[in-house]
Amino acid sequence: MNVTAPSEAQQQYLHLTRLAWGLRMLGADVVLDLAPTAEPVVAVRRAAGDRLRVTAMIRSGRWMYVWGRGRTQCAGVGEDDAARVIRKAAR
Secondary structure, three states: OOOOOOOHHHHHHHHHHHHHHHHHHOOOOEEEEOOOOOOOEEEEEOOOOOEEEEEEEEEOOEEEEEOOOOOOOEEEOOOOOHHHHHHHHHO
16 A cells, blocks of 8 residues: 655644644634635634634744744644643633
8 A cells, every 4th residue: 555645734734633622622712714715724712702823834844833923923733732822822
């Protein structure tokens, strides 16, 4: 059987799905948004009613969750506390 590695888009989807589940387990209201014309994101409801939009991307050869433009608005995919960091940022 010939098994191919998942594409970058498939890996991104898997990372975002895992993040959504982790945030859900922390009590967050989340939506996995897979709009055909936009970057896939996990949208986390904030207390103010808007949503923090988090995507997964490769930065410097490493998968990261990113939710803003600042250097501190990211967490490594696979880090034990990534969902907690993002949950805190959404509050």
